[in-house]
Amino acid sequence: MxxxxxxxxxxxxxxxxxxxxxxxxLLSDALRHDLGLxxxxxxxEHGVCGACTILVDGAPMRSCLMLAVSAADHELTTVEGxxxxxxSLGPVQQAFAECHGLQCGFCTPGFLTxxxxxxxxxxxxxxxxxxxxIAGNLCRCTGYQNIVKAVERAAELQGELSS
Amino acid sequence: MKPAPFDYRxxxxxxxxxxxxxxxxxxxxxAGGQSLxxxxxxxLAAPALLVDINAIPGLDTIExxxxxxxxxxxxxxxxxxxxxxxxxxxxxxQPLVPLALAHVAHATIRNRGTTVGSxxxxxxxxxxxVVLTLLGGSVEVEGPAGRRTIHADDLYAxxxxxxxxxxxxxxxxxxxxxxxxxxxxxxxxxxxxGDYALVGAAALVEGDQVxxxxxxxxxxxxxxxxxxxxxxxxxxxxxxxxEPQDDIHATAAYRxxxxxxxxxxxxxxxxxxxEGAR
Numbered sequence: 001m002x003x004x005x006x007x008x009x010x011x012x013x014x015x016x017x018x019x020x021x022x023x024x025x026l027l028s029d030a031l032r033h034d035l036g037l038x039x040x041x042x043x044x045e046h047g048v049c050g051a052c053t054i055l056v057d058g059a060p061m062r063s064c065l066m067l068a069v070s071a072a073d074h075e076l077t078t079v080e081g082x083x084x085x086x087x088s089l090g091p092v093q094q095a096f097a098e099c100h101g102l103q104c105g106f107c108t109p110g111f112l113t114x115x116x117x118x119x120x121x122x123x124x125x126x127x128x129x130x131x132x133x134i135a136g137n138l139c140r141c142t143g144y145q146n147i148v149k150a151v152e153r154a155a156e157l158q159g160e161l162s163s
Numbered sequence: 164m165k166p167a168p169f170d171y172r173x174x175x176x177x178x179x180x181x182x183x184x185x186x187x188x189x190x191x192x193x194a195g196g197q198s199l200x201x202x203x204x205x206x207l208a209a210p211a212l213l214v215d216i217n218a219i220p221g222l223d224t225i226e227x228x229x230x231x232x233x234x235x236x237x238x239x240x241x242x243x244x245x246x247x248x249x250x251x252x253x254x255x256x257q258p259l260v261p262l263a264l265a266h267v268a269h270a271t272i273r274n275r276g277t278t279v280g281s282x283x284x285x286x287x288x289x290x291x292x293v294v295l296t297l298l299g300g301s302v303e304v305e306g307p308a309g310r311r312t313i314h315a316d317d318l319y320a321x322x323x324x325x326x327x328x329x330x331x332x333x334x335x336x337x338x339x340x341x342x343x344x345x346x347x348x349x350x351x352x353x354x355x356x357g358d359y360a361l362v363g364a365a366a367l368v369e370g371d372q373v374x375x376x377x378x379x380x381x382x383x384x385x386x387x388x389x390x391x392x393x394x395x396x397x398x399x400x401x402x403x404x405x406e407p408q409d410d411i412h413a414t415a416a417y418r419x420x421x422x423x424x425x426x427x428x429x430x431x432x433x434x435x436x437x438e439g440a441r
Contacts, residue, residue, distance in 0.1 A: 003168045023171030023213065026204070045164070046201035047272060059245070059274040065200045066275065069171055070193070070215055114271060135356045136269030 006069050012037065013081030021068050028052040030068035031078060039079040039109050043138070050137030053110035054078050060117045079109035082116055091157040092116050092150070101150035103141035110137050115151055124155055166203035173215040177222075177305060177334065180214050184330050185307050187212040192332055194240055197268070197276035198284045214332075216240060222334065225250045235300070235339040236260065240280070240332070244273035256340045258436075259298065259347035263290040263365060266349065269357040283333045285318070285325040285383075288359045290351070292319060293384040297365050297376035300338045306331035322382040345369040346437025350429045351378070352421055354412075361413045362421035366433035373397075373433075375426055380407050380418060389430065397430055398423030
């Protein structure tokens with residue numbers, strides 16, 4: 001018996017893609033394997049580590065905990081969609097570079113998407129709020145102090161841009 | 164690992180969803196999927212059919228409502244935890260709901276997971292089943308025979324087992340309102356922020372009446388009546404009615420200690436709440 005395939009239209013970073021996938025295809029795998037958008041990383045694949053976090057209609061969600069067939073009606077943003085229009089680093093990415101917020105870089109895409117949404121909802125987080133913002137993401141290099149600094153630096157950079 | 168193959172339907176109406184479920188006893192309903200998809204990926208669950216209810220309009224409501232003459236809040240099957248947590252109506256009518264929701268996983272999970280889904284997933288380590296049981300709430304389900312209401316006391320049959328039929332869909336949950344002058348509180352202890360609690364406790368104080376519900380202590384949400392117990396004896400009185408269990412996360416003795424600590428703390432906090440409300 002061959003597995004039934006579903007035609008799904010995924011809108012990722014403003015571009016519409018048609019994919020034909022089995023119902024069991026995780027959204028994280030559809031992004032990486034079917035669309036070649038390998039910026040989204042897959043760590044634990046059961047929702048704990050946060051590496052696969054993308055934005056679904058602007059809200060951070062685990063792409064490993066969604067099926068691609070369920071994602072058709074949404075605007076998806078992956079780490080590839082966080083750069084500025086001219087291709088330069090977006091403010092959160094820039095802050096990570098300045099603050100040494102990444103070491104091996106595996107967890108970074110999930111942090112960048114989570115913080116992008118977090119700073120949109122709370123543009124001037126306190127130190128505690130910055131820590132809370134990233135509490136659902138794991139860094140296997142344990143580089144959390146510099147990631148918290150990067151949240152605060154990104155808030156500064158965004159403030160400069162908007163002033 | 165990846166999920167085993169399954170058939171998939173994404174109906175546009177509740178009637179179609181009920182019809183899809185009726186034809187396949189080994190089917191599961193997909194709402195937020197934050198518990199179900201990990202179970203699929205780890206192949207702890209391998210349903211033949213998944214009925215995705217996310218395209219059904221009108222199931223994401225969150226509103227103050229009267230049910231059978233009782234006022235409270237009604238939460239639809241597609242209302243995400245994050246939306247329920249942010250709702251001013253919910254906060255005003257039954258503040259225990261947001262107090263507990265703030266402990267449900269992390270914000271990212273709450274953006275997708277649904278409160279009704281968490282209730283009928285029936286995990287004894289989850290926050291919302293205890294809240295529904297303590298408050299005496301209910302879940303409304305729809306199946307081939309029509310709608311019925313399942314009271315919280317009749318909802319939890321065992322670990323990860325609710326009394327919702329395999330051919331029924333939970334469409335909403337009802338949390339009764341906090342009565343004037345009453346107080347509520349929620350506390351839990353987890354190894355890491357956002358993890359499942361080793362033990363959690365929710366308290367409801369109404370006049371002299373004191374009741375506390377526990378998660379992660381037994382294999383179903385458990386509520387004990389502590390009315391008339393002296394403050395210093397609350398923990399022991401609770402333990403007399405509970406049988407904390409061992410698992411890989413904590414020993415029964417450690418859970419008992421957490422019950423002692425959390426019971427006093429959560430009852431004091433609920434009393435402070437009720438005094439502040441007066």
